[in-house]
Amino acid sequence: MRSLPISIRARLTALYAALFLAAGAVLLGISYWLVSRHFDRTLPDDAAASALADLRGQYLLALAGTTLVSVALGWVMAGRVLRPLSEITATARRVSQDRLEDERIALGGPQDELRELADTFDAMLDRLAAAFSSQRRFVANASHELRTPLTVLRAEVEVTLADPDARMTDLRGMGETVRDAVVECEALLDGLLVLARSDAGLERREPVDLAAAAWRAAGRTDDGLAVELTVSAPEPVVIEGDPALLARMVANLVENAVRHNVPGGWATVDVHVRAGGAEVVVANSGAPVPVASAARLLEPFQRLARRGDGPPGAGLGLSIVRSVAEAHGGAVELEPRPGGGLRVTVRLPATWSEATPGPAPAANAADPAGRRPDGDTLPVAAARS
Structure with a gap:
């Protein structure tokens, strides 16, 4: 009983x-x-x-x-x-999901343990309200972004199937359009998964060389704009973190600098040790970026006007960069350049250490990513060639 x-x-x-x-x-x-x-x-x-x-x-x-x-x-x-x-x-x-914005305790009285408990509860409600608002905005934007390629897929298939005299060229054209839409969907879903994973926190920590990640990302980046991409990472910059997330963060920075550029433009990637941590600085030429629009580029699905001939983008690149940096205790700063383009600075905390020295490479040899053993910067276009 x-x-x-x-x-x-x-x-x-x-x-x-x-x-x-x-x-x-x-x-x-x-x-x-x-x-x-x-x-x-x-x-x-x-x-x-x-x-x-x-x-x-x-x-x-x-x-x-x-x-x-x-x-x-x-x-x-x-x-x-x-x-x-x-x-x-x-x-x-x-309190409910629909009343998070206006329900607060706001307890008065002396600064005792109960007042501290009430203030902590109010702060928790503030965080929950911000999280729910961000989630609703994210879901709405994701639904909109996914609806566009799916609409293209459905319209293309319906138009082609409705034509009884469709020729092989029409079917091939439909297939190419469907393929491009599927690629766009895959890129969007991949970005959403990475963003969700970084928002959930770190599952593992191990030494990651940001300099090597920058060289690898530069060696794989090609946008067809003849952009002169220069990497300055002459020595290892090792921090503790998730290897996959940090590699994706650096790759997004490099890809963003090349993709959102002008034909014959330039982009620079600088990875170095700073006081109390590590820093990755990526700058590029490009169209002028309004100061008022720079901060919102770190939000999901936020982007400026896109080039009509450029590769599709979902507007997740810099938001993933910010999410990964914050998951590692770091921060991201965006600064529009006076002549056009952006300067993106990622600062990560002091959980880094010098890489274990290995055998010295052969003289004047470059590694597969185009890195020179003497530590000089090297245009990646030359490395790829």
């Missing part, structure tokens, strides 16, 4: 009454002992015994009465002490 629940207020009241009863009993006991000694010295035995009997009855009545008063006062005081908890409980019951 389950016992009846006892509220904290009732338990505090019982505790207050028990403490008062114990203190009163001790005080009255000492008083009775002192009075009895005095009576023994000054009164005959019969008179002393009768007086002490009357005194015991009076003391017991006084103790019972004060105990009842202490119960009443303890109940009132416990209610006053626990009133903030009632407000916190009532707010927690009212």
Whole structure:
């Protein structure tokens, strides 16, 4: 059989009454002992015994009465002490996903433990409200982005199938359009998975060489714009983190600098150790970027006007960069360049160490990514050739 629940207020009241009863009993006991000694010295035995009997009855009545008063006062005081908890409980019951924005405790009073609890609860609600708002915006944007290629797929297939005289060239054209739309969907879903994985935090940590990641990313980047891409990473820059996420972060930075550029433009990638951590700085030429629009480029699906002849993009590149950097305790800073293009700086915390020295490479040899052993920068276009 389950016992009846006892509220904290009732338990505090019982505790207050028990403490008062114990203190009163001790005080009255000492008083009775002192009075009895005095009576023994000054009164005959019969008179002393009768007086002490009357005194015991009076003391017991006084103790019972004060105990009842202490119960009443303890109940009132416990209610006053626990009133903030009632407000916190009532707010927690009212909170729902649709009421996160306006439901706060905002507890006043002294800066005690209950005030700290209420402020912590309000801060948690602020974080939840921001997370739900970001989630709703993300889902809405993702739905919109996925709807576009799916609409293209459906329209292309329906138009081709509706033509009974469709020729082989028409079918091939439909196939190419469907293929491009599928590639766009795959790129979008891949970006969404990486973004979700980085938002969920790090599953593993191991040494990652950001310099090597930059050289690998540069060696794989090609946008057909004859962009002069120069990498400056003459020495290993090793930090603790998730290898796949950090490689994707650096690759997104390099791809973004090349893709959003102008024909014959330039892009630079600088990976180096900074005081207290590591830093990756990517700058490029390109169209002017309004200062007011730079910050929103770090949000998912936010992008500036796209080149009509450029490769499709979902607007997830820089948002993934920010998410991965924050998952590793770092930060991202965007700065529009006066002549056009962007300067993106990623700062990661001081969880880095020098790479273990290995055998020296052959003189004047370059590694597969185009890296020179003497530490000089090397245009990647030359490395790819």
